[in-house]
Amino acid sequence: MNTFTEENYIKCIYMLAAGTPEGITTSAIAGAMKTKSATVTDMLKKLSDKSLVKYEKYYGVKMTDKGKKIALQIIRKHRLWEVFLVEALNFKWDEVHVIAEQLEHIQSEELIERLDKFLEHPKMDPHGDPIPDNNGKIYTAHLTLLSQLKHKEAGVISGVSEHSPSFLQYLEKSGMSLGNTIQVMEKHEFDQSINIRINRKKNLHISNDIAKNILIKTEDAK
Amino acid sequence: MNTFTEENYIKCIYMLAAGTPEGITTSAIAGAMKTKSATVTDMLKKLSDKSLVKYEKYYGVKMTDKGKKIALQIIRKHRLWEVFLVEALNFKWDEVHVIAEQLEHIQSEELIERLDKFLEHPKMDPHGDPIPDNNGKIYTAHLTLLSQLKHKEAGVISGVSEHSPSFLQYLEKSGMSLGNTIQVMEKHEFDQSINIRINRKKNLHISNDIAKNILIKTEDAK
DNA sequence: TATAATTTTTAGACTAATCTAAATTATTTT
DNA sequence: AAAATAATTTAGATTAGTCTAAAAATTATA
Numbered sequence: 449m450n451t452f453t454e455e456n457y458i459k460c461i462y463m464l465a466a467g468t469p470e471g472i473t474t475s476a477i478a479g480a481m482k483t484k485s486a487t488v489t490d491m492l493k494k495l496s497d498k499s500l501v502k503y504e505k506y507y508g509v510k511m512t513d514k515g516k517k518i519a520l521q522i523i524r525k526h527r528l529w530e531v532f533l534v535e536a537l538n539f540k541w542d543e544v545h546v547i548a549e550q551l552e553h554i555q556s557e558e559l560i561e562r563l564d565k566f567l568e569h570p571k572m573d574p575h576g577d578p579i580p581d582n583n584g585k586i587y588t589a590h591l592t593l594l595s596q597l598k599h600k601e602a603g604v605i606s607g608v609s610e611h612s613p614s615f616l617q618y619l620e621k622s623g624m625s626l627g628n629t630i631q632v633m634e635k636h637e638f639d640q641s642i643n644i645r646i647n648r649k650k651n652l653h654i655s656n657d658i659a660k661n662i663l664i665k666t667e668d669a670k
Numbered sequence: 671m672n673t674f675t676e677e678n679y680i681k682c683i684y685m686l687a688a689g690t691p692e693g694i695t696t697s698a699i700a701g702a703m704k705t706k707s708a709t710v711t712d713m714l715k716k717l718s719d720k721s722l723v724k725y726e727k728y729y730g731v732k733m734t735d736k737g738k739k740i741a742l743q744i745i746r747k748h749r750l751w752e753v754f755l756v757e758a759l760n761f762k763w764d765e766v767h768v769i770a771e772q773l774e775h776i777q778s779e780e781l782i783e784r785l786d787k788f789l790e791h792p793k794m795d796p797h798g799d800p801i802p803d804n805n806g807k808i809y810t811a812h813l814t815l816l817s818q819l820k821h822k823e824a825g826v827i828s829g830v831s832e833h834s835p836s837f838l839q840y841l842e843k844s845g846m847s848l849g850n851t852i853q854v855m856e857k858h859e860f861d862q863s864i865n866i867r868i869n870r871k872k873n874l875h876i877s878n879d880i881a882k883n884i885l886i887k888t889e890d891a892k
Numbered sequence: 893t894a895t896a897a898t899t900t901t902t903a904g905a906c907t908a909a910t911c912t913a914a915a916t917t918a919t920t921t922t
Numbered sequence: 923a924a925a926a927t928a929a930t931t932t933a934g935a936t937t938a939g940t941c942t943a944a945a946a947a948t949t950a951t952a
Binding site (some may be wrong): 696697707 | 899
Binding site (some may be wrong): 673675702706708709712713716727728773 | 925938940941942943946947948
């Protein structure tokens, strides 16, 4: 088992490595972890001993497959807890990160699988970031307008293209806010209005004028 | 703020002190914490420095009011998480302790208050132990038969007085098990049968023959 | 009430995670 | 390509939590 601290380094290195095939530098990690390079060097040796990273002195680290798998598991936990905090406990999307940073270290496979089921297997966290599945598989996200979602499709509110007070007040009043999961329950051809479900709880009927100003992140099966 | 380890000692000492006005011995704590007396001595000094306990060399410790308050806060968190695990995630009452031992250390007042609300302010955990309120106040538990509960009264299934396979199978099939919260929704005078709600979710109608064999822990307002 | 047995504390050591300062290696500049 | 600069690692120290073994204090016993 890895310590709390090791897990944080693993996640951090994974995040920094996302995109680049380059080795991650000691100072980049030190910057991200708000610690000193000397501390990072020690940790890299330890993670290297556990074969979670491939470390070459003075040339930075890359993650091993084993390390990536663990990182994805932690990210999965973090994002599932974020969904829980927003959907079940009604936190706002920007309030959940700090708490999820703690919850992501709770050790229990069973707990996470049950939480996933309880949340009805969400594909995305409240920030619109994809939730890796139990095998570490990630689906890529895609941005569209709520008005373009098909019947039964779901996604996360990720922005608005209209900023007038009356529009924002309407959203507020209807209980829609950033990070909420939206599923299309019915589409009415006549006036293009749609019935949606918010956070798998509340149903709502909205006009096309509203729907076409709400940005939704959906996942594309990859 | 107290560390994870400090919190575990505080809770442990509080538990051991429950009942006795005596000082708690070093070896009792060492036994409960599965650690050595020398380690406990060091920790007692630290907790004493923080005025969470009153420590007198060779004579054991007592908790201060400040220490008690913290202990109760941890116990509150532990028990609320247990309710969550059983009611929302459908764990069995005897599977939740280990996970709750981790969750009880998550730091966030707001989280706990929202969790409490989400669970509809339960008064008791799945083991039938009372959940301290936000001020550390505890209501004492009392054991009765489900058949004797009044309209709207609630409690936790804590045992059965009948052990025949057919009875136990009936409970199993109806979705009732140890640790489940039961609320009486309706009482039918004619045949003494009652409508109950299990874990604030599923409704069920049961006969008096069943109800009089189920032991329920309720809390007495104190 | 001395002595024996038990409990508790102290002393010294270890590991994990951190730091600062010095030494080493790599990179950039002229 | 040599010197200057920047990044990285090593060395040595610190704190929290733990241990074992020895010393000290308390409690039980004969």
